[in-house]
Amino acid sequence: MAHSMDEERAELRRAIDAADEKLVHLLSERRKLGEALGALKAGGGQRVRDTERERAVLERAVTLASAEGLDPAFVERVFQLVIDDSLRRQRAGLDARVSPDVLTEARVAYLGGPGSYSHFAALAHFDGRYSGIEPVIKRDFAGIFAAAESGEADYGFVPIENTTTGGIVEVYDLMRDTALKIAGEHHYKVEHCLVGKAAGIGSVQTVYGHPQALRQSQRFLSRHKDLKPVPVSSSTRALERAMDEGPEVAAIAGADAARLFGLNVIDANASDNPGNNYTRFVALAKDPAPASPLLPCKTSIVFVTSDAPGSLVTALEGFRREGVNLTRLESRPVAGEPWSQMFFLDIEGHEEEGPVARALASLREHAKSIRSFGSYGADRLPPASREA
DSSP states (O other): OHHHHHHHHHHHHHHHHHHHHHHHHHHHHHHHHHHHHHHHHTTTTTOOOOOHHHHHHHHHHHHHHHHOOOOOOHHHHHHHHHHHHOOOOOHHSSSSBSSTTTEEEEEEEEEEESSHHHHHHHHHHHHBBSSEEEEEEESSSSHHHHHHTSSSEEEEEEEEEEETTOHHHHHHHHHHOOOOEEEEEEEEEOOOOOEEHHHHEEGOEEEOOOOHHHHHHOOOOOOTTTTTEESSOOOHHHHHHHHHHOTTEEEEHHHHHHHTTTTTEESSSOOTTTOEEEHHHHHHHSSOOOTTTTTTTEEEEEEEOSSSSTTHHHHHHHHHTTOOOEEEEEEEEOOOTOOOOEEEEEEOOOTHHHHHHHHHHHHHHHEEEEEEEEEOOOOOOOOSSSSO
């Protein structure tokens, strides 16, 4: 009897494997069809996103799911992910870019090295834009900017803000003085883990991590007061220390990084804000070809207002009047001018679109200075829903 059950279980698993293989093949085929449709729409001057079509696809999928006895909500979530993947691939071909040749490798300067969050975020962002990336590893943000400015790298790829710790001041200060433009953005979900050679947390005494990673794991570290946090230059360096120094040492890094380095995930819940900790990265380049207005875009600018009372409100009035949404406003001091502030502003829309162009023209009338970092494809789009 046991032998018969074993055979039946093995047969069912083979059938599941075959079904999974078909599913993956169909997902690949659907992605290719979506890319072809995106190219067709772009060639005809149509916008990449058609939310009415997305809702129709979801409605049809849910109807088919109900007929098969599947949970409609589950199927809707699956198809939202499929649609999001299709949109990402379509956007990749129309975003701002240095080279139009997708068969080439892009030289990308980023912080750390293998296993760093920047490493995994860069792989995800440039997937579909180029055949691959050639890493140009730097130990600090200034080195990344210098590599992109000098031509050592095609792109600098830097984190600019995090949902837990806010804007990354050093990056904003470097952007204040650079001539680079933004050629894309990527929101990377950060899931901090305690990783190392140890099988359990009991033997760990020292925890290495990038300062941002340690800041985003403060609650975890405060619960384990016997752990000594030590900041290092990158997550890669933290992983190397965990590799070299034995089970008494661990690192704050991602599960993917632990697998890459052959380390154990000692505790998978080191994040202060689990499930909602995202870092926004931007790709910076010298004079990239602008993003297509057919994309859902964002535009980033930096401007300086006068010292008069209410000058900031007056400067921003054009965006309210034109119905242009502001997604971020960050202030930084103006170098050499005590008490003066400059403002980094992210807005929804392409700078060539009518409402955005008019709002920017209004801003120029009221700002002492203004500089655009360009328009680029928005990475985070609200998922389509069957609800209009």
